Amino acid sequence: MKHEIPDNSNRSPSPFSPFAFAVIADPHLETPDQRGVEKMRQVIDKINQQADIAFVLVLGDLIWHQPLSELKALLANLQVPSHLVLGNHDAPMIADYGHEFGSVYYTFEYAGCLFVGLWNAVPALSEPRSHEGDLDDAQITWMERTLRNATRRQPSYRHTFLFMHVPPNHDGVEDRSLRMRSPTTELLYRWCKQFSVTACFFGHIHREESFSLADTQFITTASLNWNFPDAGTSNEDQDFGGYRTVRVHERSITHEFKLTHEFGRDC
Ligand SMILES: [Fe+2]
Numbered sequence: 001m002k003h004e005i006p007d008n009s010n011r012s013p014s015p016f017s018p019f020a021f022a023v024i025a026d027p028h029l030e031t032p033d034q035r036g037v038e039k040m041r042q043v044i045d046k047i048n049q050q051a052d053i054a055f056v057l058v059l060g061d062l063i064w065h066q067p068l069s070e071l072k073a074l075l076a077n078l079q080v081p082s083h084l085v086l087g088n089h090d091a092p093m094i095a096d097y098g099h100e101f102g103s104v105y106y107t108f109e110y111a112g113c114l115f116v117g118l119w120n121a122v123p124a125l126s127e128p129r130s131h132e133g134d135l136d137d138a139q140i141t142w143m144e145r146t147l148r149n150a151t152r153r154q155p156s157y158r159h160t161f162l163f164m165h166v167p168p169n170h171d172g173v174e175d176r177s178l179r180m181r182s183p184t185t186e187l188l189y190r191w192c193k194q195f196s197v198t199a200c201f202f203g204h205i206h207r208e209e210s211f212s213l214a215d216t217q218f219i220t221t222a223s224l225n226w227n228f229p230d231a232g233t234s235n236e237d238q239d240f241g242g243y244r245t246v247r248v249h250e251r252s253i254t255h256e257f258k259l260t261h262e263f264g265r266d267c
């Protein structure tokens with residue numbers, strides 16, 4: 001169940017054991033001819049075949065013009081739980097989403113690890129065309145309290161993972177209008193260092209990106225549905241997509257992005 005970590009240290013995290021999870025970014029289910037929905041079904045089938053996947057993170061830009069019950073029905077085809085955050089394009093449905101799915105920021109625990117989901121596409125609420133990332137004050141306050149309380153747990157969490165839609169505005173980024181604003185990026189980096197975050201997961205830019213700062217990995221997953229030609233693969237068709245598998249070990253993680261058009265080659 002999604003919840004905030006209470007301000008006490010009485011309840012210990014469950015023991016760690018290695019596990020894997022999947023990451024889906026930017027399914028854009030609204031695309032013509034139900035293409036997004038079909039690709040989502042294809043990836044759900046593929047994930048269901050991976051016996052080691054414990055759950056799925058879905059990193060926003062769902063875009064669902066149908067009743068949200070339809071989205072729930074689609075996700076119900078997964079044989080493992082899914083944990084969603086919203087993207088900038090999902091801003092118009094944020095109220096309905098809250099009624100159907102609960103808070104847009106939350107924590108959950110799995111195998112002695114802490115996962116924190118945030119909605120960091122807040123500028124899209126007031127500026128629908130904005131692709132910038134930012135957090136509101138309520139989330140920042142909640143996040144500081146949540147991470148501080150997490151460090152009081154004994155034994156401590158084996159790993160802490162954050163997941164949200166918009167990636168940080170790090171050195172070398174060309175288009176900063178697609179990134180978290182600089183003050184929020186700096187705040188994220190501070191949290192990662194102060195609270196020993198193992199990895200953060202993002203979507204939004206429709207391409208693959210990965211870098212590390214200190215002991216934290218920042219991993220952006222390309223879209224399930226369509227990507228820019230420079231998405232870090234040899235395929236130049238913008239129609240391609242895929243999902244990521246992350247394997248969590250005691251002291252590290254490994255991960256790989258799987259293209260949907262390669263499904264079947266490993267069967
Ligand atoms: Fe997107």
Ligand SMILES: [Fe+2]
Nearest residue numbers: 061087088204
């Ligand atoms: Fe986006």
